[in-house]
Structure formats: structure tokens, C-alpha cells
Amino acid sequence: MSRIKPYLYSLVSSQGLLKLQRAVAEWRRKQADKPHLVSVYLRINDPHSYLLLQVLPILAERYNIDFDFRTVLRLQEDMYPAPQLWEQHAFADSAFLANQHGLTFPKTPPTTTPALAKYATAQLLHAELQGDYLEQATEIFKHYWHDQEDALNTCIDPRIQRNMECYQHHLLANETRLHNNGHYLSAMLHYGEKPGGEWYWGLSRLAYLEQRLTALGAVKNVTTPSPSTELNTKPNAASNTGNNGESTPISDKIPIILYWSARSPYSYLGLVRAKALAARYDIPLIVKPVLPMVMRRMQVPRQKGLYIFKDTKREAEKYGIPFGFAADPLGAAVERCYALVDYASEQHCANLFLEIFTRSVWSEGIDAATDTGLKKIVEAAGLDWSHAKTLLNNNDWRHWAQENLLDMYDKGLWGVPSFHYRQLSVFGQDRLDRVECALREVYIAEQI
Structure with missing residues (x-):
């Protein structure tokens, strides 16, 4: 079965299957004479939802689409291992994105009460069936996030506030639909019926939705700028390549620290x-x-893992990184990898070894739990396999792996990949743009 798995992973993430699923979804849409329908999941206390909401009018103006708004509120406990830290980083990340892209966002988190968030949610649920959700939501979110409690109260019908329990089934239906369709985050866009349904997270994945709509011929107004193109070309926006790939050396040599897992795509x-x-x-x-979350006795539900795998595939293609022909290294393969880190460090090639390891397991289908597979990885990194295999039963790495975990927690981080540079700590490979902005500031300061 282990020999078959890489082919199954490759099939699941293949462009051929993706195109077929999209074609089936489009055929079904046309047969049913339905519009291009984009489901939008928003949460009043999610800063990414507030940013997404601000670009939806432009999206609707450019594309021939209808929105199906779905308000949610409660986080799925098994999906968020550290919900408070998640919320803190979501606010900081959203403030950065708003500044980069010229969107409206507060300087500090709102102080509104949880009860008011529930009232606002009920009002949004009510508006879903009125036809003017976007207009109502724009005002409600603005007042909520800018701490305008009096103005927010004027948006909430007192009859709704007095009958909150009448909206609980509606809320549960939305949250169940989100879960059953394969996701757990808010600020999510979903397009296409099964098997061609795909998820797009907020501003960070908006371009993928636009690419799909454009391919379907759904552009109705070419004079309206593409929201994702506009977002990516705002002045001072952090690029993915940085200074056109030119070297911009910094003299003080303070390192970037990456908290990392061999099992994380x-x-x-x-x-x-x-x-x-x-x-x-x-x-x-x-x-x-x-250690990976599962090996730390934490939960990673199947639907979360499946979304991450598929999302990693499109991100990998975006950056030209091979991915998809995978042999999941969970368990023995991870342990064998970590057992050799100290040896690779002694040979001054730890980062190279870890990069080759993850490329091998996530794009070349190499089973690192076997000696045959691990030998290929070790030798590709320039290490001696005859020496390396004598180290595989060494468990000293368990101490430093747990120390790394505590160090990560001490930086206000909870998951991988996370990055720390100077005073900046960020979660997720998406937020390397924040690290790059910090590097640019240091570089510019050194030139003055």
C-alpha cells in the first residue's frame, strides 16, 4: 500500500483531475441553468472577514457572479489548537494586509462584548434572506471593528435582539454546511458544486478564484480592475520575489528563525x-x-489535512516548487529524519538535509521510513549513509525537539511553519511577506 500512496496523492492533486472536476461542475451548472454562485462565509469577529468584505463589491462588479452569504460565529475546537493566539495573529496579519493594500482597518482590536457579537451575528443571519446582505454587513462590520458600539446598536433590530434563540438553528445550519463542504475557517469563498467545489481563503487566495472565473468567461466588466491584481500592485506591497531577485545584504546578520515540521507540507x-x-x-x-501535531497527541481532522494538501499544491505551483507525488512521513520517517539532524549540523548542511528530506517525501514519493529511501536522501545531502544509519536509534533529538516547541510557544507561536525575526513573530508561509518587509526596513535603515 505504501508504494501506491504516492500515486494516489499525485492523482488527488493532479491538474488533470482538477480540470475534470471543474468541467463536471460547470456542466452541471449549465444543465441546471444556475448562475456562477460564490458562497461567502463571514464571521463578525474575524479580521480577515472584514478585509474580504471590503473587496467583494469590486469582485461583483467585475464578474458575472451571485453571492450566497453564510454567517458563522463559533470556531471548531478541533481545528484551532490555540484559538487565542490565532486571533491575535489574525489581527496583526490583517493590519499588515490592510496597510499594504489600502484597506480600512483599526489600529487596535475592538472592545465590543461577546454578547454584541452575537447580536450582530443574528442581524447578519436575518439579512441573508433579505437581499441586501452586502450593504448591511458592510455597515455592521465597520461599526464592530472600529468600536462604534452606539452605531452598531442602531443596525440591530431590537426584535432580533430579543429573540436570539430563534436564530440558533440558522447559525448551526451555516456552520454545519461549512464543515460538511470541507472547511473550518471563516473569510472563506467557495465556488463550484461537487466534485468541482474549491475553497479560497480571503485576500490570500482570491487570485485563484479570479483565475477560475476568468477561465469560465465570467468577466462581465473588463474596465473594473481585478481585485487580486489591484491588491498585489498597491505601492509598497511586499513581493514574493523581493527587489526583482537582486541581492540586498544586511550587515548585522541577525538570523531568521523557522519553526518547522518534516510532516507539514x-x-x-x-x-x-x-x-x-x-x-x-x-x-x-x-x-x-x-514534532508534528499528531505525534504530539493533538488532533488534525481529515478535512483539514485534505484542504492543506490541495492548497499546498496550488501554492507550490505558484512558486515553482515541486509537490504532490508524496509519501507521508508521519511516524518513523519523521523520527529517522530528526535523528540525523545533529549529524547534518556537524557537517554544516542541516538546512540542506531538511530541504532534501521534505522535497523527497512530498514531491518524489520516497519512503523515508525505509533504509532504501532514507539512504537516497542522506546521500543527496552529501552525508555518509554508513555512519548515518548507526544514528537512527538515537533519541537525543526528542529533548531538543521539545525545547524548540517551548521556544516557539515563548515567541507567541503555536504551529508550523512559523518565523521569528528580531521582534517579529508570524505564523504561516503566507506571512513571509511580513518578514520581508521587516528585512527591507533594516536594509533601508542601513543605507541611510
């Missing part, structure tokens, strides 16, 4: 991208491996 992308970023600024990259 996003960590694979994060390592490749962070390595290139560190090289552009001629500073060190220190990788601190931690």
Missing part, C-alpha cells in the same frame, strides 16, 4: 522560500524542528 514550502529570502539578504536561516 506548508513547512516544506516555507523552508524553500525562507532559504531564498535569507540568501537575498545574506543573513542566516536557523531551522528549529518540532
